[in-house]
Amino acid sequence: MTNHAMEYDASSSPSPMSPPSSTSYAPHAAPEDPSSSSLAERTAYVIVVDLTGGDKYLDLVKSGVLAALEVLPRDTLVGLMVFGGEYIKMVDMRGPIPHMRNIRVGSSIEESVALGDVMSLHHFLIDLDTYETCIYAAIESIQHIVSRVLLSHPTLATSVGRPLGLAVQLLVEYLAEGAHELNARISLFLAGSPNLGPGAYSHTPSANLSADFTPTTNKLTPKTDFYQGVAMHAAEAWLSIDVYILCPPAEYVGIGSLKCLSALTGGTFLWYKDIDTATLPQDIYRQVTRPHAFHGVMRIRTSPEFAVSRVHGNIYVNPSYENLYHVQACDAFKSFAMEFQFAKNASFDATKNHLPTVQMAFAYTYFPRLVEDKSTPDHAPDRSLRPQRRLRVVTIQVPVAANVKEIYDTSEADVLLSLITPKIMNACKDEGIKEGRHLLQDWLTLVVSRYNEVCHVTPQVGTQAMPGSKNFVDTAFSQVPSLRVLPKLVYALLRSPLLQVAVSDDEWHEHQVMYAGITPRHLHRALHPMLSSYGAPNNLATSFLPLTRTSLHVSNQRVYLLDAFDRIIIFYDINASDVPFPPPRDSLIRTTVQQLKQDRHITPEVLMIKAATASTPGVGDDKAFLNYLIEDVPEGGAASVGEDGVGYARFMDRVAKEARNMMVASEDHGRTTTGGEPSRRQD
DSSP states (O other): OOOOOEEEEGGGSSSOOOOOOGGGTSSSOOOOOOOHHHHTTSEEEEEEEESOSOHHHHHHHHHHHHHHHTTSOTTOEEEEEEEETTEEEEEEOSSSSOEEEEEEOOSSGGGSOOGGGTSOHHHHSEEHHHHHHHHHHHHHTHHHHHHHHHHHOGGGGTSOOOOHHHHHHHHHHHHHHHOTTSEEEEEEEESSOOOSSTTOOOOOOOSSOOSSOOTTTOTTSOSOSHHHHHHHHHHHTTEEEEEEEEOOTTSOOOHHHHTHHHHTTTOOEEEESOGGGOOHHHHHHHHHHSOEEEEEEEEEEEOTTEEEEEEESSOEEOSSSTTEEEEEEEOTTBOOEEEEEEOTTOOOOTTSSSOOEEEEEEEEEEEOOOOBOTTSTTOOBOTTOOOEEEEEEEEEEOOOOSSHHHHHHTOOHHHHHHHHHHHHHHHHHHHOHHHHHHHHHHHHHHHHHHHHHHTTOOOOSSSOOOTTSTTOOOOSOTTOGGGTTHHHHHHHHHHSGGGOSSSOHHHHHHHHHHHHHBOHHHHHHHHSOEEEEEEETTEEEESSOOSSHHHHHHHTOSEEEEEOSSEEEEEEOTTOTTSOSSOOTTSHHHHHHHHHHHTOSSOOEEEEEEOOOSSSOOBSOHHHHHTTOTTSOOTTGGGTSSSTTOOHHHHHHHHHHHHHHHHHHHHHTTOOOOOSSOOOOOO
């Protein structure tokens, strides 16, 4: 049976109206609402849907929301808001027929009716267990809401209003006033850029970013700071915002302006460019069912010689209290990085008895993993689990290095990558892509040259560079196994969209969001894919192959598995015509794919590609696989990439030459080169 929504226009009244009782518009009296004291102990899931995306978009959104409702704890409080055209609509879901409360969009929040004057928070957030049937009916009626909007406003068929800014601002203020201690998660579904009301902006996307930076050509600057203010308010009110964007890359979104909504509140930010292949329901299901922390407060204490200087990741720095940070939402797939600096005129003294100490106290509300209930016929998840307030205290003491060599010996390439990447991203935003590339290359040269100095490799100008000679520069970190992969990671970062000019600003910010909060090992995989070869679907031959076409020929295998974090590719080469395609579900290669998918906070896209032969057509596009072989010379040469169009081997030759020159210059001038921060290139 189709449920038709009933509407009330709150903006038609000249004065704020009192929220009507449930019996004034619901067909039957509702159970007693929970008291305000009980709200603070419960989880709230608030759904905000942009209605302007079309039927396929709305079907996917409904599937995602329903996937969440199937596994949310039974006592979750659920609210629904939609927007499109000139109206924001609050949905009362307490009866079998959902009722709409319309708020007309004004040019500012002062011209709009506060949500609390339209509907009581206790009427907006309703108990999932009590009203489950009504909530499902309201979600299913979203398409009917769209048809009513278009009937009332025919011009929207050609000119769609998307008042995102006002909708999210009103909602944050609404939830912050009455329920700031709620474990509240807002899931925002968006079909394009905001173009109406506060926070609206317009932009024609450029085909690429400019390598030559000037204030007027900086396309990475947010179009508006409006959402930064909303996000800070949400973080202060303990709200977490997840943003799901579903629109093709040809349409400008303005991710640079919107990403702060999730970045400052610990939420998820995902952009689905193809609705037909979007994994929105799977991603939401993963997010709801995995264990996570909410309402996190972190305090960092250090011994007096040093202190925190900067933090990176989806973390909010408390503006009032020193060394206090808010982590509104996080899980095992998110990470934070902290930089330290010496206190004034201080240093570590290896002769003293006390060691440099860092203590982290992390208080948070823990939501356990949903597990199957074996007592139910279908082994449905146990949805009766309650959150727990926890406090974790970690104290770490580390010895003082006796020399620089010890610092190299105890360094990890993945961690260094996680620390240098945000610095390079900030340089790109502030000074341009070209400067970001230069800083990264200079940093690697500095690290290599200093490493060779402390290992007593003395460079001299000459033509020979054989191992063991004074000319030799060890760019492979042969004496520090944990750093051997570092040059490849730096090269991979140079080849990533972050340091290319042939990308749109939306694509740049999309990758910046993904790289900013993931763990070091996942950042490693996202930048530098892992390539494995198989003789057959059940026969693993070699892992960690070089990302070159040459390695495919040398391996002499027929099937390859490439893991690029957000995409996994199974590739059959031209010699695999007699190998079953696609590989059987119970085969080793398919089992490995499933294991890789479980080790992600998102659902990676899985592609199965078969190269064409003279007698049989191929399946898929070979380039989708070959483009990940980044250690080859890129197509397009210097015009297409950020490292002047050379492959990995030539790149390392250049690093060795520059490191050798730096070491000679340092020796000639009698000074010591120090590492750490990226230096400025002296052109």
